[in-house]
Amino acid sequence: MALTIPIPEGPFESIAFLGDRTDWPAWFDDVTAISRALDIWKYVDPDGKDHRLNEPIKPTVPKRPNLKQFPAREQYETDKVYDLRVEQERHAHSLSTREYDVLYEQYRMDTAKYLSDLAAYTAAKDGLQKLYKIIYRSIPERYRAYMRLDGAETPRDMILCLRSRINPPSDEERASIAQRQFDMNLRAQPTDDKQVFIEAIALAAVELHRLKASTFHEAVAVEDLIKSFQTIDKPLVDAWTRKLDGAPGRAFGTVLDIVEEFKYKMRIQDDKPYLKDLSGATPASASVSGGTTLGEPEPPISVEVETRNPLIQNHTAKQNGVDSANPSKKAKKAKEDAVVADEQQPKFKMADREASFNDKPSKPKNGGSDHPLAEKHSKSKKKDQSNGGLAKLVCPGCQLKHVIRGDAWWESCYVYYELEELGNVPEHFTVTDRKLDLAFSRLEDFPDERRRASEWAGKQTRQNGAKEPEPAAFNLW
Incomplete structure (x- = not known):
């Protein structure tokens, strides 16, 4: 990998180090890109005109006219002559005042232009100073000596000095080098890094398109690239071979098309482990014991009735494409917790019913309760009732901030409405797949909340006669 130098001045994070003439193409491309980003390329272009950056001249304020006083009347001057002299002086004053107004208006316009030119000059000067520092840090000491010898003071002078001293390779030499690199990178091995391999292919192809677009044979390069994929990705080779065989005439894919695919x-393969962890299930294996062939549905298995909502299962299957018949250990543990909770719930209700029959229940000798399970259930019930206030908090399900009643976040969560297909979601609220995954993961990790949410959703459905909850009496968001 080529040596790069970090540049805190920006706009890029690094620039190629110019060690010798081999590094000139990459270094000059970085300098060109930075110059264009700073909008100073016209001052840096070595092949263009020499645009010197000059500070704009500040306009001068026009002087006010020195108006003379009206002449006094002479001793033997008639009224007609005196009025004529006064009228001449009045016209002279008016002309001087009008000239001053015109000069001041021109000064105002020149000042506005000066301020605009000064802002552009300041920005260009700052950009040239940044580029000067970047170039100075990206070259060795001997190249700095070259610039001192030639008296290079601006970035354009620095580039011209380095280009004349280094003698960078021509486009023909660079094209032959790029062709050799492309051919060398095509010799892929099964142990090679796929990321490094495909990046090298893409860079070499782009260089060939830039330097020898007229002589670069795209079809031959595509065939060579597909052959090199034989040791890395056989299914991709088969797919592209069928695509090229069925392409009419010259309608074939390019090297960059294959690179992008x-x-x-x-990327899809890298995301598969995340999808597996999110769903908590593994894909069905190709060979199934018991004589079941691939593609046939497995025989039904008798299991305990669970409280998991089938809509959540459908959401997981649509998002991850996995089979829910083979749950993981985490999913089995969640199912067992849900079954135990369902078994304990009737006991709690029976204990409350028996306690209501006795108006004066006898106290036990040890001060405890005759029904510890019922007492525990009643305490938890009181705790839930005490937490029934409204508060705007971060929802544990969708991770957004909205109004929550107690700990029943699902009652006011639009993401849960969408997950359960209950409706009543405002048009302005956008439910993304990531929010659905967060809410689903929360219900998977907390079986008790999942059970309570399912019961609440069932009550809403039965009350309304359709899968749409009643409008909330408060603003959720």
């Missing part, structure tokens, strides 16, 4: 496929 391969990168996308690698």
Whole structure:
């Protein structure tokens, strides 16, 4: 990998280090990109005109006219002559005042232009100073000596000095080097890093398109690239071979098309472990014991009735494409907790019913309760009732902030409404897949909340006669 130098001045994080003429193409490309980003390329372009950055001249304020006083009347001057002289002086004053107004308006316009030019000059000067520091830090000491010898003071002078001293390779030499690199990178091995391999192929192909677009044979390069994939990704080779065989005339894919599809496929493969952890299930294996063949449904298995909502199962299957018949250890543990909770719930209700028959229940000798399970259930029930106030908190399900009644976050969560397909979701609220995954994961991790949420959703459905909850009496968001 080429040596790069970090540049805190920005706009990029690094620039290629110019060690010798081999590094010139990458270094000059980085300098060009930074110059264009700073909008100073016209001052840096070595092949363009020499645009010197000059500070704009500040306009001068016009002087006020010195108006003379009206002449006094002479001793033997008639009224007609005196009025004529006064009228001449009045016109002279008016002309001087009008000239001053015109000059001041021109000064105002020149000042506005000066301020605009000064802002552009300041920005360009700051950009040139940044580029000067970047270039100075990206070259060795001997190249700095070259610039001192030639008296390079601006970034454009620095580039011209380095180009004349280094003698960078021509486009023909660079094209032959890029062709050799492309051919060398095509010799892929099964142990090679796929990311490094495909990045090298993409960079070499782009370089060939830039330097020898007229002589670069795309079809031959595509065939060579597909052959090199034989040792890395055989299914991709088969798919592209069928695509090329069925392409009419010259309608074939390019090298960069294959690169992008391969990168996308690698990204999908990298995301599979995350999807497996999210769903808590593993895909069904190709060979199933008991004579079941691939593609046939497995025989039904008698299990205990669980409280898991089938809509949540459908959401998991649609999001992850897994089979819920083979749950993981975490999913089995959640099912067992839900079954135990369902078994204990009738006991709690029976204990409350028996306690209501006795108006004066006898106290036990040890001061405890005759029904510890019922007492525990009643305490938890009181605790739930005490936490029934409204508060705007971060929802444990969707991780958004909205009004929550006690700990029953699902009663006011639009994401849960969408997950259960209850409706009543405002049009302005967008439910994304990530929010659905967060709410589903919360219900998976807390079986008791999942059971209570399912009971609440069932009550809402039975009350309304359709799967749409009643409008809330408070603003949720």
